[in-house]
Amino acid sequence: MLIRNLSKAALAIFAILLSGCEGGVLDPKGQIGIDEKHLIVVATLLMLIVVIPVIFMTLYFAWKYRDGRDQEIYAPKWAHSKNIEIVVWLVPIVIVIILGVITWGSTHDLDPYKPLEHEAKPITVEVVSLNWKWLFIYPELGIASVNELAFPANVPVNFKITSDTAMNSFFIPQLGSQIYSMAGMATQLHLIANEPGIFNGISANYSGAGFTGMKFKAIATATAEDFDAWVAKVKKQSRKLDSQSYKALAIESENNPVEYYGTVSKGMFNQIVMQYMHKDTGMDMSHHSGHSSPKNGETE
């Protein structure tokens, strides 16, 4: 009776867990995501080779050596079993070796910085995390959008990522890897969508009060024409993203709506990255290289 109730509870928990898969890392729509799901499943199964027998043995031994059973062989001097030693050492060693080999290979294969091999020419998107919204700049197209990212399916996307605030993590769970966005530096990520769709984008790193509203839609369009239509829609907006309008955009806001910028001044992303580089740094460097040597003991 107890066992039956327990199994019912286990089934319910399992169903709830599985229902969470839709739209998550276990429901991948891109090559990187598919490979990562494969890795998660293989690693989990390998580890279950140890976990499942242990669970059963725990229950079995508790039952076998329960109080009130007296026909067991009494062996008070028992201390060592070669067979048990072999099993408890060999199985984990083999599993760790297999996991190690898989991890070594997949760490290189799924390196976020590694460009994807694909016949289609990749498109570049520059990503900036702000409080609390995402800015996407398309340097090749001269447009930008807030909280909406579009790209054609079956085309690799080459992301360059930075932050104008606290550290965030750029993450589209259904497409695969996440990578941190950090102020004053640019990180890279390469992703692809194998089928069209609208995927949820989030930050996987908590960044304060408006964090829950810091979400975006990643639209993988079915065809290049659909993507061009999206680009045309953005280009129609007269708003321009330059140093001035960027300052206004960078002000904290919560649940920011989708916004489009029809034009972007050149080098915006670099400006955003470089704004945290100390202005004195260059001068200091020239001092140190002896350009204009200050007198001994003199500090600025």
Ligand SMILES: [Cu+2]
């Ligand atoms: Cu960093």
